[in-house]
Amino acid sequence: MELNAILTHEHTDFDAVASQLGAHKLYPSYVPILPRRVNKNVQDFLALHRDVLPFKRIDELPPNTRFVNVILVETQTLPSIKGLRPDTVRLVRVIDHHEKREDLPPDWHFEGQLTGACTTLLVQKIAERRIALTPVEATLLLLGIYEDTGSLTYAGTTSLDLRAAAWLLEQGANLDVVRTFLDHPLTESQRRLYRQLLQNIETVDINGYTIVIAATEFDEYVDEVSTLSHFIRELHDPAALFVVVKMGDHVQIVARSTTDDIHVGRIMEQFGGGGHARAAAAFVDNQALDQVVQRLRALLPRFVEPAHRVRDIMSRGRIRTIHPDTTIREAHEQMVRWGHEGFPVVDENGQVVGVLTRRDVDRALHHHMGKQPVSAVMHKGAIFVTPDESVERVQRVMTEYNVGQVPVLENGRIVGIVTRTDLLKLWQSPQEQPYSREEIARRLEAAIPPAILRLVRAIAREANDMGYSLYFVGGFVRDLLLEQPLKDLDLVVEGDAVRLAHRLAEKYGGRGGG
Known part of the structure; x- marks a missing residue:
């Protein structure tokens, strides 16, 4: 059996599943296939609404299924699925809101833009084509946007995310349902793991940033470690957080950042994972927990470099x-x-x-x-x-x-x-950043006649000697920045202007104001 499929990554969150739905609305001949591992809150939503949604599970496919054309959403890597071989797939289309990978095969088609959620890219096209949505579909798409943007509050959120969310509300998305599935209670296993992580927190300071590493080994597999990272981040408020958990023969790393100065996606790439600047993850096989944490500590100074210093x-x-x-x-x-x-x-x-x-x-x-x-x-x-x-x-x-x-x-x-x-x-x-000192100096020298410029500099020296500051004000500043002809020149003194005037009169002649 030949199949056109819409695929995404394992440990699937709402953004990935919602993106699959969005891609299916745009390409109805493609079937969205759920990964083997889906986050618990996503599982619960699908359990209630599966009958009115188009998803299929891998184990529901015939054993001789051969994937012909593939759409990848929220990932740029083909998943490991029986019947899916890169050499037999005719077309791979990638739709993602992360930066395009440098090693992406040249014959793959990439569609992407840096938005808070991948779902946003698909909703934008659905709205442009005026494709109808049911309230359940609109709610799932809104869950995708809200989860990946922190309910539109994360710094990576764009105006496109907000517009997409507003449009989905107009299509009948239910905010009560969104809140229910985003505020999902922790399972007993998650609570145990959470307590264990809190007992194993390490705080490091790099370039003025506080970074928290919470690492532990756990005796059973736990879904949605990323959910725990949210609680730890709320508790400690670090610039970046790394939750490192060894479960069985692999180590899972969940990384979160509150600043673009710590691009956790690039850090996770060093462990074979990925993501974007503010959220990323990786899975490391057959390594001890201490080895992974030690390597993470060694990597951090390379990737924590503030763009803006004092x-x-x-x-x-x-x-x-x-x-x-x-x-x-x-x-x-x-x-x-x-x-x-x-x-x-x-x-x-x-x-x-x-x-x-x-x-x-x-x-x-x-x-x-x-x-x-x-x-x-x-x-x-x-x-x-x-x-x-x-x-x-x-x-x-x-x-x-x-x-x-x-x-x-x-x-x-x-x-x-x-x-x-x-x-x-x-x-x-x-575009709004102020001109550099060098640019202002260049414009002043070009705009003010040399004799007047020498006089202004002399006044500034006297003011500086007296501990005062001297400023250009008024229409002169406007005309200077717009590169218009200068009509007059006004100065303001931060200090005792009368005293400065008397001093200038004594030194250069003239009468000081009284």
Whole structure:
């Protein structure tokens, strides 16, 4: 018997099964074949709705079945099935939301895009072709999207995932059913394994990222180890999590990440597995648990490299500090004068001993504590980061101490500060990223006549000597960025502008403002 089949990977989750259904709606002559191992929550859903869904099991196929054309969904590897041989298959079409494998056979057809769920790619085409869905079909497809995107909250979720989910709701998808099967209770075996994993947790810190490895050997086979990774991640909140379980003669690794700076898919490729940046898995045969964990530890430094470090976003220049004995009223005056929302608090030895925020000062003044030292209300501790630490480290410091600015220390000296505004810059798309200092300098030199540019630089030097900052403002900035002709030039001083004007008048002539 010749068969056109839709296949996916073992240990099948909702995204894989839903993708099989989606492919069948687009290619009705292809039969979706369930793998031997299907996750428990998927099994339970199919047990209730099998009669109205098109799936067949491998053991239901005639023994002489020969696969002619194959569609692979949510995987780029042909599964091991009797009658399925690469040399006899005429056509293999791959539909996947992971990056295309470099070793994919050249005669295979690849269709893919980086989305949160593979199901999304198929739903998009189903909607475009206006193919009708039953409420059960729409619900299964929505389960696929919700499970792989963490109910549309994982960072890998795209606008396409949201649009596909909205369209499925319009087709009758049932959110109550989705919630029931995504919040599936753990079995007794899963609970035992979960407790065992919690007793064997190792935490490592690499490049400012906290990584958790939970490894154990278990005496029976347990489905859905990936489900346990969700609970462990919720409990420990690491940047990346690796759950490593030896069951029988193989070791299963489930990897999860909260940042693209730790691409767990590439790490799992080293163990013969795969996945994408935020979620991946691997199965390692005939190796001891300690061997696998030791190899994982050795690999991590190669693959944990923050794309953004503190030095990439911190504000540089003269960083104003305050002494712990300074009164709260004096601190308030300095905040008003310089327009700062906080100060690092530094003792007479140059050590950072805390951070003072505008909120601390305002609250203290409200309670008539103006004569008290700032040490009475500041956030105490060695609150700082270093230039080579990760942005995630800054975020953890801010949330731990509830401060909006963190000083940056290098060799014991403050070289910059990171504020909430600096963090927001990372939310900008590449097109929105600010111009580099070099590009701004080039544009200034091209736009401003040399004599005026020399004058501006002289003013900036004087301002800097006085501890002030000088800024271009107004229409000049707009015209500079748009490369339009410049009509006038406005400067603003962060400091005592009148004092600066008198100093410039004394040095270069003219009259200082009063």
